[in-house]
Amino acid sequence: MRGDLGDRLGRPLKDLRISVTDRCNFRCRYCMPREVFGKDFPFLERGGIMSFEEIDRFAGIFIDLGVEKIRLTGGEPLLRKNLPDLISMLSMRGVEIAMTTNGVLLPRYAPALSAAGLDRVTVSLDAIDESTFASITDSGHTVASVMAGIEAAESVGLGPIKINTVVKKNSNEDEILDLVERFSNRDIAIRFIEYMDVGTTNGWSMEEVVTAEEIRSIIGVDEQITPDKKSDVAKRYRLSKGGEVGVISSVTEPFCGDCTRARLSADGRLFTCLFSS
Numbered sequence: 001m002r003g004d005l006g007d008r009l010g011r012p013l014k015d016l017r018i019s020v021t022d023r024c025n026f027r028c029r030y031c032m033p034r035e036v037f038g039k040d041f042p043f044l045e046r047g048g049i050m051s052f053e054e055i056d057r058f059a060g061i062f063i064d065l066g067v068e069k070i071r072l073t074g075g076e077p078l079l080r081k082n083l084p085d086l087i088s089m090l091s092m093r094g095v096e097i098a099m100t101t102n103g104v105l106l107p108r109y110a111p112a113l114s115a116a117g118l119d120r121v122t123v124s125l126d127a128i129d130e131s132t133f134a135s136i137t138d139s140g141h142t143v144a145s146v147m148a149g150i151e152a153a154e155s156v157g158l159g160p161i162k163i164n165t166v167v168k169k170n171s172n173e174d175e176i177l178d179l180v181e182r183f184s185n186r187d188i189a190i191r192f193i194e195y196m197d198v199g200t201t202n203g204w205s206m207e208e209v210v211t212a213e214e215i216r217s218i219i220g221v222d223e224q225i226t227p228d229k230k231s232d233v234a235k236r237y238r239l240s241k242g243g244e245v246g247v248i249s250s251v252t253e254p255f256c257g258d259c260t261r262a263r264l265s266a267d268g269r270l271f272t273c274l275f276s277s
Contacts, residue, residue, distance in 0.1 A: 091117025103149030184243030
């Protein structure tokens with residue numbers, strides 16, 4: 001029997017993020033810097049991560065308790081072998097299945113992901129300029145490879161696609177307008193995210209945060225769009241030239257009071273805050 005799962009503050013759990021791996025093929029400065037996540041970093045061994053059967057079982061329990069959307073994350077989820085098999089299992093549960101990815105493996109996997117039942121993807125892209133992108137991601141991959149992934153996802157109907165851009169001072173704030181120009185008039189929603197603390201690994205400092213107010217000022221947003229749901233984390237704005245953008249202000253304008261999300265780590269630990277570790 002379906003019920004509603006909530007916390008002590010009365011917030012219902014509607015969105016569950018499931019990490020399928022702790023590994024990534026990028027070394028983004030704000031997330032997994034190479035000096036911390038190098039070749040000697042103790043990533044989880046194969047036996048230490050949840051099996052597909054365990055993930056599916058957990059998903060079923062949470063769906064029975066009211067969860068309406070499953071989002072697969074990592075690390076980079078497409079590094080998990082046979083991921084379409086998991087999506088096929090989850091798609092039988094009757095809820096929306098989404099995935100957040102850096103996009104570079106989508107040209108290889110997008111058709112199989114779509115056929116398995118994945119509904120849509122969110123792609124992380126922090127710069128259009130290749131040198132800025134290389135500096136941020138420290139990966140050997142290119143903007144062109146991410147764009148190819150976005151096009152692959154579009155071609156098989158994994159949309160509407162969202163783009164997530166983390167904005168960090170003296171890193172990529174000068175990329176904001178170019179990203180808006182590239183995506184705002186397409187059927188792709190771009191969302192700019194304040195640089196946030198992810199524990200002790202990224203050397204976070206408030207001085208490096210480009211605030212939501214500053215982001216809105218750089219873009220020159222017109223009017224705010226009424227959110228589809230109270231729990232939406234991105235505030236959406238219309239642009240005078242047409243199109244829209246979103247801003248996620250988890251640092252200066254936190255959305256904790258309306259949060260309906262929880263995170264299940266790759267080794268099966270549940271976190272009721274997305275930023276817990």
